[in-house]
Amino acid sequence: MKTLQSLAIIAVLTLLSACAIPDLNSAPGAYCIRTRDGREVLCDGKPLLQESTGYYRYRTRENRDAVIRKDDVAAIEKRNA
Secondary structure (H helix, E strand, C coil), rough: HHHHHHHHHHHHHHHHHHHHHCCHHCCCCEEEEEEEEEEEEEEEEEEEECCCCCCEEEEECCCEEEEEEHHHEEEEEECCC
16 A cells, blocks of 8 residues: 555656756757757857957857857747747
8 A cells, every 4th residue: 555655746746846847948048059950049148249259159959059050040039939
C-alpha cells in the first residue's frame, strides 16, 4: 500500500514539474531574426546593434553569444507568448 502511495505522489510531482517547464518557442524574451536569404534565427532577448561594427549581437537558444551582419537582417520580431 505504501508503494502505491509513493508511486501516486511521484506521478503527481512529475506532472506538476512538467507543467512548470516553459515553452522555449514562446518565452517572453524570445525574438526571431529573419534574414534576407529566408532563414529564421531564434534568440533569447532582443538583439543589440553595434553601430561601430555593423553587427547585431544576440544570445542563441543554446545560451551562446553570436553575431549577424546588419546587412543580412531583413527583420527582427518579438515572439508572442
